[in-house]
Amino acid sequence: MNQQPILDGSAFLFAQKLSVKPAYSIKEDAVPVAGSVMTAYRRLNSLKSLGIAKTGRGRFMINTTVISQPAYLVEKLLPSLISLKNGRRFGRYYSDSDVRFVMDNISHRLVTLDYKAWELTKFQYPADLYLYVDNIGNTIELLKNNGFSEGKKGRIVILPMIGDFSNQIERVYLDCIANGGRSVQDAVAIELLHGDKLNLRGSFPVDLIRKVQEDLPMEQ
Secondary structure (H helix, E strand, O other): OOOOOOOOHHHHHHHHHOOOOOOEEHHHHHHHHHOOHHHHHHHHHHHHHOOOEEEEOOEEEEOHHHHOOOHHHHHHHHHHHHHHHOOEEEEOOOOHHHHHHHHHHOOOOEEEHHHHHHHHHOOOOOOOEEEEEOOHHHHHHHHHHOOOEEOOOOOEEEEEOOOOOOOHHHHHHHHHHHHOOOHHHHHHHHHHHHHHHOOOOOOOOHHHHHHHHHHOOOOO
16 A cells, blocks of 8 residues: 555644543534634544544544654654554454464564564553554455454454554554554553664653553563
């Protein structure tokens, strides 16, 4: 996939001006910051196209971890954001057997997020298997031919190859920041244990860094 993601600076600044909340109202939160309903929707649609925002029924959510990063790092996160947004989720038995089948039978370029972060840090036990593959169509066909169905509950997520994969540890690190949620702690753990392999660093709350430091296993 040759898609070249572009960051809308105005949308990014709009998101940074929002107070931190679990969820927002377009009318009460977005419009006052954007200046008009039309501009608010334009900013949100730009963020949504990158997977930074989710909208629905007059409300929206923002990936605050991404928005809190410096602009130069957000540029580096764009390939991860686009790949994750275009990921497709599959399941068969919805158990570890799905993971074993895919690892044994699917040709992939890189395992990322949960399972790779666990391999690198032994910090959080993995939940879902994320794979970068060269040919999405062939991979999906193989899964469906072996009883997998596409849906939100599947533990297998197939990702398109977008961006740079020359430094695999750094790519997993960026994917973790882009994914948000529990993956942010994985990003911190990777930085603490493999910082010498990273060419850039994210911005994280001091309390979060301290918590991950305390919870990391003693032996690696």
